[in-house]
Amino acid sequence: MTGPVDKGMVQRALSAHAAIGLLASALLYLVCLTGTIVVFYQEWQRIEQPAAPEMARIAPGAVQSAVAAVLATEEGKPATTHLYVHLPVPDLPRATITTDSQAVHVDQAGAIAGPEGNAWSEFLLAVHYRLNIPGLIGLILVGILGVMIVALSLSGVIAHPRIFRDAFRLRARDKEGVGLADWHNRLSVWSLPFALAIALTGAMIGLGTIGAYGLAASFYKGDVEAAYAPIFGGEGKPDARSAPLADVATPLAWIAATHPELRPTYIILHDPGTRGQHVQLLAEHxxxxxxxxxxxxxxxxxxLGAVGLADGHxxxxxxASTYNLHFGNFGGLPVKFAYFGLGLALTIVVATGTSIWLGKRARRGLHEPRLRSLWDAALWGVPLALALTFLARMLAGNDAPLTAIFWILTALILLAALLRPxxxxxxxxxxxxxxxxLAGLLAVLLG
Structure with a gap:
């Protein structure tokens, strides 16, 4: 025989349950919103640093000179294990060299033009990719959110058998939230294929890391790089003895001569200046x-050979197709605008879904002004915090602590909403x- 139920305890448990759901919705909203904005990742870099030298192409000899010049500036520093050369492409017509300690732009002649300054673009990508949480935890969490989108999309279709038949039915806005529910359902239908594709690829990117670590632990003695090697290729055998700088110009000339239809996008120089160095050239098909x-x-x-991403198993x-499908890095600006529009629709679906849920709770007599206030703070506080981080980047420069600014502002907005609902x-x-x-736009125009 059980004792009497403590109604106060039940109410507190329900409120805690709702608060957990609100937190998951807020994180889902944040990932969707930043993913929509980061579709224009390359364009944001150009806005952040408009004075960087741009070019349609750079000669192989100029790339060789640029690599040598950058490595010469690192004498006395810890040795760079991987040097990356970003080659000019239509979306980002700039040549940039990144080492373990710096990232610089180079001009068309191969001379160093100055440091790279795309802190806000990188911050935005880090929020979307791992919520600024270092290590595996952030990737796993975002991967789980991708699985949630799949589950919510499919369960929403099952729960509304007329959802496709009513795909273009919109009722008037009213106090009961019928109009809001219609917009939620209609946008869900229109963006369903996109939502599933984005969610599945996002889950693969995030949770695939767990699989790689599991394979490494089971079959490769903990070597994660060895677990990835059958797909993306492996590292060469290291040999730290000093050697002349590797030839990076000849691979570029070889691609131009043997595969003129391909566009080189990256050069990766492994262990530069050592006997174990080798060159990896990435080219778009x-x-x-x-x-x-x-x-x-x-x-x-x-x-030496190709890895097999184009014609392997x-x-x-x-x-190799997951990343472009997830971020919309194919087809140029038309595809990016399509991804932006569909991403905005998915963000609205997440936002309206939680608002509808809170409205239904209120109509059942569960009046929780703090939960409603917190959701308002998440819904409009996140865009405010993102806008202010961009403004800080444009006014204070590339060294502004954007991650700290964003999360502190967001926390303060949520705290204010909690204390004064x-x-x-x-x-x-x-x-x-x-x-x-508007302030961010003005900073761009005046900057």
Missing amino acids: PQRLIYGESYNFDANGRF IGQQMA EPRPSRLLKRLSIAGL
Whole structure:
């Protein structure tokens, strides 16, 4: 026989349950919103640093000179294990060299033009990719959120058998939230294929890391790079003895001569200046979703073979296609605008879904002004915090502590909403968000 039920305890448990759901919705909203904005990742870099030298192409000899010049500036520093050369592409027509300690732009002649300054673009990508949480935890959490989108999308279709038949039915807005529910359902239908594709690829990117670590622990004695090698290729055998700088110009000339239809996008120089160094050249394949094929060369520029991302087993090709499919890095600006519009629709679906849920709770007599206020703060506080981080980047420069600014501002907005739930903060935060966006636009125009 059980004792009497403590109604107060039940109410507190229900409130805690709702608060956990609100937190998951807020994180899902944040990932969707930042993913929508980061579709224009390359364009944001150009906005952040408009004075960086741009070019359609850079000559192989100029790339060789640039690599030598950058490594010469690192004498006396810890040795760079991987040097990356970003080659000019239509979306980002700049040449940039990144080492373990610096990232610089180079001009068309191969001379160093100055440090790279894309802190806000990188911050935005880090929020979307791992919520600024270092290590595996952030990737896993975002991967779980991707699984949640799949589950919510499929369960929403099952729960509304007329959802496709009513795909273009919109009822008037009313106090019961019928109009809001219609917009939620309609946008869910229109963006369903996109939502599933984005969620599945996001889950693969995030949770695939767990699989790689599991394989490494089971079959490769904990070596994660060895677990990835059958798909993306492996590292060469290291030899730290000093050697002349590897030839990176010949691989570029080889690609131009043997595969003129391909566009080189990256050069990776492994262990530069050592006897174990080798060159990896990544090239885009037209009309393919893969991010590119990796072509390997020795230190003298002799071709060693391709990894197989373009014509290897189906698993390799699927893995190489995941990133472009998720981020919309194919088809140029038309595809990016389509991804932006569909991403905005998915963000609205997440936002309205939680608002509908809170409305239903209120109609059942569960009046929780703090939960409603917190959701308003998340809904409009996140765009405000993002706008203010961009403004800080444009006014304070590339060294502004953007991650700290964003999370501290977000926490303060949520705390204020928790302590003072009435009146609801949505109207004030909307106005402040618009003001922040206009201030950021003004900073770009005047900068």
